[in-house]
Amino acid sequence: MLATNSRYWTSLGIASQAMAGRSLYVMSRRVCASIFSCRHSHQHRLSNIFKPLNVMPKGAVKKSDEAMSISQKLLVDLGITSLRSNGMYAMLPLGQRVLNKLTALIDEEMARVDSQRFSLPHLTKAELWRITGRWESTGEELFRTEDRRAREYVLSPTHEEAVANLLSDVQQLSFRELPLRLYQISSKFRDEINPRFGLLRCREFLMKDLYTFDKSEDEAVCTYNDISGAYGRLFQRIGVPFIKVAGDCGSIGGDFSHEYHYQAAIGEDTLLLCQTCGYATNAELLPDSNNVLPCPKCKSQVDKISGIEVGHTFLLGTRYSKPLQACYRNENGKPEVTWMGCYGVGVSRVMAAVVEVLSHPDSIVWPWMLAPFKVCIIGPKKGSRESSVSSWVEHMAHMVSKEDGYVDDIVIDDRDSLTIGRRVLEATRTGYPFILIVGKRAAEHVPIFELIDTVTHESHHLSHQMLLQYFRETVKNKQKL
Known part of the structure; x- marks a missing residue:
């Protein structure tokens, strides 16, 4: 016992337990x-x-189709979240405290890189998504709806179109106001065909999405590096080991991207890591990655691991700003297209992922900062x-x-x-x-x-x-x- 260890208490500046x-x-x-x-x-x-506990009656037999991840079971059983519909969860008071702590960490790191918090509507005009081509390319995962006048909207999974449209309406945006960094923390929506693993793959989720605007490609790269540094600090402060890899730009598009993962057996991404040179990438970027591949940089054999993606950063270039005319006025008063970046953190997914990585089958282990x-x-x-x-x-x-x-x-x-x-x-x-x-x-x-x-x-x-x-x-x- 520490109470009988005199050297320990001396190290704390207390001469003895008796004195204390x-x-x-x-x-x-x-x-x-x-x-x-x-x-x-x-x-x-x-x-x-x-904090309603979810207790299975004695003698009850769990059906095979009720298999779930550790985090899903623990968060529901211990009254931290509550399943309300397939892929949709209520965040109960203890869960909300965890999210509030994570949100506070995000706010602090975003403030360090001069980002301003704002909020966009959940609904985005379908017209904007048609202009960028994502209305057709996104597919059935996109929630689409109409109002009573048959005007079409998107229940937004991301807000690149919406924020670019916002900037296009600011006619007097000056080069002196750039770089501009705007972020929000809000619910996003995806019509998952097979929601699973609780908050790790659901239909409504909480996300931090940051959008940046710069005058040139070089300045956009500088911004990208700044935000990447903030992401590194954020995940270090959360206190769970993470892996940063080159990522697939996917349907969002852009020039390049990086992903942030927690290693976990149920992770749906395959990551390729080289212990010799530090090379790290999502297997989606390499052809024929199912076979054992040598590292492209040093030819050593790479390790394959499974990861849960909890963050993603994109250098978008003019992918959205050009078709939607998100411009600024240069030194000569002439309009020029901005260079964009977008940066996401799956806030509710982080909450579930840390439980998945750290916990035991029958009890949660929280990182210190999020308990x-x-x-x-x-x-x-x-x-x-x-x-x-x-x-x-x-x-x-x-x-x-x-x-x-x-x-x-x-x-x-x-x-x-x-x-x-x-x-x-x-x-x-x-x-x-x-x-x-x-x-x-x-x-x-x-x-x-x-x-x-x-x-x-x-x-x-x-x-x-x-x-x-x-x-x-x-x-x-x-x-x-």
Whole structure:
């Protein structure tokens, strides 16, 4: 146990557990005075959170056609998402917290490259898609609809046409206003013939799509490199190992593209990687990639792996800006066509993919930055011998939530009609990184609390000060990664 490792506590600046305990004893006398204020401060409580568990009845036999991915099963079973129709999911409160955290990371990285957030309508005029040729080429995956006057629209899977049309209506866009970088985070739609694997392949999904406009090809390439750097930082901050490969431009088109993948057995993309020279590409770019191929750069044998695509960047050139007349006025006041790029992140797909990559068959493991709550605090069962220490639950929630890195990230499992063991099991399956148990040892002369790390499966018994120091050190270590 860490509690008995003197070298560990010395490294944290605490001479010994006994010293920490004596300091805690003085502080614990103030706990009662702070209980009133703690109870009146805002704390998240599981009894107030809508989290319907999907429990299969005992003896029920799962049909073969109900096979699903790990992420799909866990997110639905643990009340994080809810299947509402084939390929369409409701995002429940814990799932929304995960998306909010991911969206905040995206906003921060987009701000670093001077991108502005905006929003376009979900419906785009069919006329624009006909001009670019995508009305015909996209095929049956494109959701098409009409209004009461028989005017046709697209329920947009992407917004290249819409944003280029927006720029074409800005008659006085000056060269001084470029580069222009606009992004949105919104629902997109695809009429999947066979939705599968939950949020990994569905009909409605949340996506971040960035559109850039530059004066020339050279400047567009510079923008492409800037955004690619932002993507690298974003995926590093998420904390799940990713692979960047040369990508297929597909129906979107453009001069070249790159894809960002998480390696997973159920991934639908085949990636070719060379360990010798670092060459990495989607197998779609190479003819006859089903056979063992030498690396085009160094002739070494390439490795084949499966990946889940979570991001894609495209240098579009004038693919959309020319037919839709997305122009700017140059130094001489003459109109010139802009050079475009588009950059996507599958926001809801990232959420499912990290669960798919990190989790166990019966429990979720979240990356630190995306966990719905970082700490779940569990107190004694009502009426038990330990119920006298219940006041520590509110106090510890109040104290931990003031620490950097834990603000608004603490949830109390206040369902005290359930045993501690049952609540610990559910908290572990839900994937909160830390579970803090206020149990019988909190009644000792120097109160001791149990802290469970659900990622490493280690259990530590710590005093008040040691616990707070442990949380501080964890945040420092996470920030170094």
